[in-house]
Amino acid sequence: xxxxxxxxxxxxxxxxxxxxxxxxxxxxxxxxxxxxxxxxxxxxxxxxxxxxxxxxxxxxxxxxxxxxxxxxxxxxxxxxxxxxxxxxxxxxxxxxxxxxxxxxxxxxxxxxxxxxxxxxxxxxxxxxxxxxxxxxxxxxxxx
Amino acid sequence: xxxxxxxxxxxxxxxxxxxxxxxxxxxxxxxxxxxxxxxxxxxxxxxxxxxxxxxxxxxxxxxxxxxxxxxxxxxxxxxxxxxxxxxxxxxxxxxxxxxxxxxxxxxxxxxxxxxxxxxxxxxxxxxxxxxxxxxxxxxxxxx
DNA sequence: CTTGATCCTGTAGTCACTACAGGATGTACG
DNA sequence: CGTACATCCTGTAGTGACTACAGGATCAAG
Numbered sequence: 001x002x003x004x005x006x007x008x009x010x011x012x013x014x015x016x017x018x019x020x021x022x023x024x025x026x027x028x029x030x031x032x033x034x035x036x037x038x039x040x041x042x043x044x045x046x047x048x049x050x051x052x053x054x055x056x057x058x059x060x061x062x063x064x065x066x067x068x069x070x071x072x073x074x075x076x077x078x079x080x081x082x083x084x085x086x087x088x089x090x091x092x093x094x095x096x097x098x099x100x101x102x103x104x105x106x107x108x109x110x111x112x113x114x115x116x117x118x119x120x121x122x123x124x125x126x127x128x129x130x131x132x133x134x135x136x137x138x139x140x141x142x143x
Numbered sequence: 144x145x146x147x148x149x150x151x152x153x154x155x156x157x158x159x160x161x162x163x164x165x166x167x168x169x170x171x172x173x174x175x176x177x178x179x180x181x182x183x184x185x186x187x188x189x190x191x192x193x194x195x196x197x198x199x200x201x202x203x204x205x206x207x208x209x210x211x212x213x214x215x216x217x218x219x220x221x222x223x224x225x226x227x228x229x230x231x232x233x234x235x236x237x238x239x240x241x242x243x244x245x246x247x248x249x250x251x252x253x254x255x256x257x258x259x260x261x262x263x264x265x266x267x268x269x270x271x272x273x274x275x276x277x278x279x280x281x282x283x284x285x286x
Numbered sequence: 287c288t289t290g291a292t293c294c295t296g297t298a299g300t301c302a303c304t305a306c307a308g309g310a311t312g313t314a315c316g
Numbered sequence: 317c318g319t320a321c322a323t324c325c326t327g328t329a330g331t332g333a334c335t336a337c338a339g340g341a342t343c344a345a346g
Contacts, residue, residue: 099259109249112210116242
């Protein structure tokens with residue numbers, strides 16, 4: 001009776017879940033500790049056993065983290081999508097608030113990219129005696 | 144002999160430095176503790192007194208942090224720009240490495256913005272029975 | 287001389303992990 | 317059966333870059 005160890009198995013260990021999801025083992029246990037994930041069933045010896053439901057949950061969390069949601073936001077969304085899966089409006093609220101903050105971060109980064117690119121370009125690797133990077137960073141407080 | 148307390152003064156208190164630079168008082172002290180800033184002179188009663196040099200340093204740090212440099216990177220740049228202010232090449236190295244990471248972050252954020260915007264748009268505040276945000280986050284692991 | 291603002295030190299909390307110690311199992315091979 | 321070695325367990329502490337707070341000292345004004 002070999003337990004299938006490749007991906008797609010019904011019940012998997014924490015190590016397999018980790019490989020499958022790209023989430024660190026320690027992080028999975030951390031998520032359990034802070035109640036992002038429910039405590040999974042255990043084997044007789046105390047090892048965690050995960051099924052498809054847990055896999056989906058973790059994938060959701062992972063994905064949301066990648067999209068820059070905080071764990072608190074994700075917790076809220078999970079709660080909404082959980083027993084009821086009812087109020088899309090609430091999810092919309094969280095997601096669009098997040099979208100706004102993403103857009104502001106984005107425009108900051110664009111400005112930053114411009115400044116950095118200009119600066120790095122001007123500083124042609126030691127040709128000039130004074131370094132424009134240092135000068136720009138020095139002076140740019142109210143530019 | 145009144146000490147001038149408006150901005151532009153020679154010697155200022157930590158509170159004024161904070162207001163002037165937009166850096167939290169606690170953060171200034173934190174910077175001193177971790178040696179990002181040199182310990183400033185003190186008054187007889189032990190209060191920190193900052194001059195123009197310290198102001199410039201802090202402005203540099205603040206600016207660099209805004210641009211997303213880590214404190215370690217800034218420390219390196221400060222060291223380079225410090226006693227010697229010689230090797231522009233080294234600064235260039237740090238800055239262009241940082242530029243690369245900014246560009247990659249930027250493209251991630253653009254993708255993210257697209258996904259979020261689409262998703263939020265499709266979820267027209269509770270009109271649909273199932274929430275597409277939850278579905279997308281649920282399923283999007285390998286899309 | 288009292289009030290209130292500002293300052294001081296030192297410690298602990300935040301977020302989202304990550305790392306490690308020290309031990310208990312599980313699996314594979316001879 | 318023994319022995320390696322991988323994987324798992326718990327619990328604690330460390331990371332980066334702050335932020336908050338306790339408990340006290342000092343300062344400037346009225």
